[in-house]
Amino acid sequence: MLQYLIFSAILFAIGLSGLFINRKNIIVLLMSIEIILLAANTNLVIFAKYWGDITGQAFVFFVMTVAAAEAAIGLALVVLVFRDKQTINIQDLDQLKG
Amino acid sequence: MNYSLPLLSIIIWLPVFSGGMIILATKLQGLSIALRYLAIIVELLTLMILSYVVWQFHGDMWQMQFAEHYKWLPNLGIEYALGVDGFSLPLAFLTAFMTLLVLIIAPTQVAPKDINPFYAIFLIMQGLMTGVFFATDAILFYVFFEAMMIPMFILIGLWGGENRVYATFKFILYTFIGSLFLLVALLYLHFVAINAGYTGVQTFAIDTLQHLTLSTTEQKYLFWAMLFAFAVKVPMWPVHTWLPDAHTEAPTGGSVILAAITLKIGGYGMLRFLLPMVPEACAAFATTIIVLSLIAIVYIGLVAIVQNDMKKLIAYSSIAHMGFVTLGIFAIFQIHSATNTAGMGIDGAMIQMISHGFISGGLFLCVGVLYSRLHTRKISDYGGVANTMPVFAAFFMLFALANVGLPGTSGFVGEFLIILTSFKASAWYTFFAAILFVLGVAYTLLMYKRVMYGAVTKNSIATLTDLGSAEKLAFVLLTIAILILGIWPNPLLQLMRGTSDHLVLQVLGSN
Amino acid sequence: MYDIKPLAIIIIISPLLGAIMTGLFGKALGKRNSHLIACGLMTISFAASCYLLYGFLQGKYQPWNRYLYTWANSGGINIGVGFLLDNLSVLMVAVVNFVSLMVHVYSIGYMHDDPGYQRFFCYISLFTFAMLTLVMANNFMQLFFGWEGVGVLSYLLIGFWFDRPSATFANLKAFLVNRVGDVGFIVAIAAVLNYTGSLDYTSVFAQASNIAANSNAINLICIGLFIGAAAKSAQIPLHVWLPDSMEGPTPISALIHAATMVTAGVFMIARMSPLFEYSEMALTIILIIGALTTFMMGLVAIVQTDIKRIIAYSTLSQLGYMVVALGASAYAAGILHLVTHAFFKSILFLAAGSVIIALHHEQDIMQMGNLRRYMPITFAAMLIGILSMIGLPGMAGFYSKDLIIETVAMSKVPGATFAYYIVLFSVFITAIYSFRLLFLVFYTDARMSQDIQQHLHESPKVITIPLLLLSIPAIISGGILISQVVHGFFGSAIFVLPQHDVISEFAVHDFSGALNMFLHSFTSLPVYFALAGGVAAWLCYIKLPDMPNRIIKFNSRLYLLLIDKFGFDKFNAVVIVPIVNSIANICSNFGDKTCIDGVVVNGSARVVVKTSGLLRRLQSGYLYNYTFMMIAGLFVILLWFFVLRKFG
């Protein structure tokens, strides 16, 4: 059980670090977020198993739906950015600052 | 006493609403003159009602009179509660009186198109400031205390001098920083009151907050918190630097009201909050405050000498004179002989505040008269004005002499009483306070000399016109006030007899 | 027992009324009506005061002390406005009113062409009112009221010709110096209230011996009061304003800076005799200061060339005499000298004014000479004044001055011996400068320009009549008053401890009537000192005109010292003023602008703005920075929460 938790924690950490270590590509950010959600999902499943409770697993389905919606919106935004700037480099997203 | 009309509310809100109406109607060109008269009529009406209150007022009582209580925020223990006592009534009267003068003299000071908004702002400000004096609920007091800053801010900003933006911001941030401590102190007292078993609308009533038992440590913290708020207003050294800037940049009317009323709110706050609420801490820190007052008197008196801007000079003089007020208030804590003589310090402080209202108002009006003609406040731009404006010179001289505390003018009474009191605490206090007698002459009459005396050397001075009728009227009214108060201050003293005695009893009674 | 309240009120209100009428409605009234009103009301006041004085001299009236109204009731203390009329104040009132009336009349002529004619009458009437208030006061508040009132009017009158820079310099200086004295005065008043719980003369004096138990208290009070008196009565080192005050119109110099206001200090100390009696220390100081003033200012008078300044320095010197008398507890002698001095000194000033007018505002005595031929009445008056001043036996000044010298000789106050020799020698000096003035103006060769000389003529009657009227008391008042004064005319108004009572001692041992005193004088030193002075002046200025220059060459350092007026003015100008100015500048520029505003107020604003800019830079716009901050924040919080924080 603990191994699984550590596994999800590592996933979570990878997701978080992906958010700031990556300085180039927006897509990677989207992936990082998916990983964070995945880490949470893993947790949920593990704990559902631990408690013998089905709601945890049901929750995962909701999360997956939401993740899909998020991915959809995220990718749409990336497309917009690309259409506007011809790049999806994060470093070029610096009009708004200060 | 059961009065059918809520007179105090009328005194507060009549000018405020009229001011609002005037602003709303400003666009209607045809009404311009009518609105101007409306403002004056409202002002006179307010003064009449106030006079009626003065007439009906019982000076030997300390309780709040003409009290009004309405529900306002009962859930929070806040009440719309008004009342007058011997401290608030004279100051409220002063407010209305000085505003009247400002209104009278305003047409000579601002452009005709601005006159109505100018009037409106003053009416609103007057109402709010009267509210400060009338409020008997701490939060209501605080609301008025802060609210009056808004019109003042706009006033200085709209009609002020070149450096007005810096001055307004300095002024308003200074005061806000000061008052935030007051707010927290009031909230603290509120909870002490609740813990002491007070409930409902009593929990913010000033009267309740005055009767709490506080530990010495609590008193000390509360003392500094409240002191800071009022010290900024007074203003005491070293938190005075907003005042020279604000006074200098404000339009004449603004300077008059700032000097005449706004500063008094600080002194009034001390009498209303600081002394009765935390008497032990006041006694403990009296020496500190007295020393600060004396620094204000001597240091600021010196600073005033080297100013080259008339308004700045008068502003500094205001600080020095307000130093007397704080000296009088706090000297009573160090009187070792019979405490009933302490009342003289309080009386002196009150009279000094009223009289300083008249005098500094008069001086600022004088500068305004000059400024409206030559558009400069620099002393070196003048010289020999007395040759071309003899009537003005006479009034200016009277105000200048009143400012140096000439007996027979109001300026003397307060300072005299305070000096007499201060000796009971220490001869050194008296000595340092009396130094203002010399410094006051030095800066006031030096300015007078440089501005008014001498031969006419400049063309601009040679073509000056003497006072117009509006200006004359304002000056005559002020002169009468200054002389009456100087020659016979006793009626005013009797007006606050009960209140002052009660305060002394409250503060020193345990000794 | 007559009620003298109406009289008192008439006396005090008339000048005030005159001031108000001429001040407010002067333009409407015109010159003629203005001076008629002012002089008429002064006459009424004078008549009333004469009636009153007569009553008191006759013993018809008793001292009268009454309050008119409560000025302030505060801290359990009643401060009222009222009058105390006793022999002392009534005498003073009469003198003040007489001189004032004379000056009023004189001014009709002197100020005739001045554009500020009505203003002038307003001021002098108001001044008289203030002076009367001071004299008739029965409590310290009112005393201070009058005290400041005369000070202000003096300020206004010195600066009457306000377009002259020297006048506005002088009046400010006068006011400032007086205010320095007021610091002492007000501290003393506060002390009086503190130690007695009252400001009323009667009750304060009743407690004087109680205060005396606390020697610090009584010394503080008395020295404080004396500082006030020293400023007003121009004693060293607060005398510097008086010579400069000659910038005012001459009638003013006569009224204010000779006869009345400057003697207010003397009057006040006499009035406060019940307090001063208990302070040996104060008496000594008074004695010494008075003696120094007498001597030093007399010396300075010898080298002056401005006619008014000579008289001004002589006033200083004479004031010194009065003060010495006070210090020797011979209050009555001081007052007597005050009265006689009022007469002869106003003659000197008014006569000088007459000369000045005749010479078209020339004041330098080196530009005068031989005027007795052109202005006989003025000359006569001046001569009477001078003879009275140097103490020619029989003249008013003789009695008062001799009384002072005699009593000082008897006094046992520490320093009295020193003072005695000084005042004695000062008689010699007085004579020198007086006769120097007389000779240089009225004798010797005429040194004015031909043009002026041709138009020289005696002044009009409005000017000469007051001179003549003043001459009468300048001659006789001393002889009339001396025996009254010596025999306790002032009664309870002046209190002297038995061991200090030199006047009574004098009365008992040396005095047997005015005539005897006159006769006796020829066997005493002062007359010969005066004579010697007169002879010396005659030698220097008539017989051997180059003598002064030789003396100057012989001892030029002393001469320069005298020209410098012992350096008091220079000290003020070089030390006091720059020091005050630089402290003020430091306070203003360093204290307010740099420290409070610069560091604290604007400094904190700068810190906020800097921080704000820093935060602005942190907000870089890059997403990875944002997320990094957030995650770092997250970990810091977690770290704090789980590791550092202690629960509960």
Added chain:
Amino acid sequence: MGKANLILMLPEIFLACMALLVLMVGVFWEHKLRYITYRLSIFTVFVTGIFAIGTYSESMQAVINNSYLMDNFSAILKFILCILMLCIFLYSKVYIDIRKFLHAEFFALSLFSLLGMMVLTSAADFLTMFLGLELFVLPLYATIVMVKHQGRYAEAAIKYFIIGSLGAGLLLYGISLVYGATGSFDFSAVSGVQDLQHILQLGMILILLGIALEFGAVPFHMWLPDVYEGSATAVTMLIGTLPKIAIFAIAYRVLSLAFGDVALYWQQVILILGLLSVIIGNIAAIAQYNIKRMLAYSTIGHVGFILLGIAVAPQQGYLAPLFYTIIYAFMALAAFALIMRLTAQGFEAENIEDFRGLNRHAPWLAFLMLLTMFALAGVPPLVGFYAKFLILQNMVANGLSWAAILALIFAVIGTFYYLRVVKVMYFEEPSAHPHAVAVANMSFVGRSIVFINALALLALGVIPGLIVDICLKAFR
């Protein structure tokens, strides 16, 4: 779960249906009937509001397996959300034309977002909370870019998206940990746990921080200025007002229902976040030239105050922060609406300089802006003061006078930038190019409501009892 109970969800159900309808109508009829979606949306929000207040009842009722709470709190908050939404629609009608927004999409997305917020106000378990949150933020990301020419809108949207998703991720991870500790998603399940294991603590902190992130509290505030500045004013208005109420609602639900018993564990965290927000928000705002960005930083400061209120709420109750949140929403609404009033074709009043000398051209507009600025600054007698007052009262009652003073000092520093706007409008001469105070940039109704909105800040300052009473009712 009975039929009768579902009636209670009528507002949400109606709103959901209507939102879909608006989307449909937009697709098929928009080009024929120009304002059809606008009118339909107005109608929807209006009716939803009435339904919402209709659910007001004295007793608390739960639906769907106790995961959805209907009580006074939710009814009042939903109603207020509807009012705010209605105002935003009325204000933006002309604006979104000028800015060439996609009508139907804008309205439909806004309605969905509103739905999400309404769900949040009623959430009683973590699942509802998570879904409500996602339902309200996802449409907001999209709303930002519902414009023909996106420009920097896309940048704003992507920043908002990434960080919002990070927040959601933190929240979700926290939820998963809490679930692991308790075995249930019910808020009430947590409150039973006495002994807090580390895993539960970690979960709790992550949930709190997730909420703080959506609030925009320091140190999770960095998205806020960029999004405020980068969005069109209508969207900024949307993002700047309603979500605050929704997030407060969920914070209230979570903290009182789930973590109410263990307040000691989280109070200090919230207090520190609150203080940091007040300090950094107010200081950073001073250096801003863009008024929307400035208001964003000011939002951070205000959020700080709300958090301070929440930090002492376990002892003093949630009245103060609720009051603050509502008042703040209306103040911000007025502020953005007044900024919107300066919009014209091709010109967006963004910089503070654009307000220069406004008093000359449009005294009323300047006056309303003045009221709003003073209200935001918390100067009595404007209503913003009472909001701060209540918070401070609670803090002092909790013995946090030092924190109250600290917060107030920075609030006073904050006064500076509000007053700077007043200064620019009143004390300075108009700049060379005239103001675009076009009548055409807002409908008459919109203009009237802006007027009422801003004046209400004064009126409510004179009679603040009104809102206080409403807030009190919410907790009855």
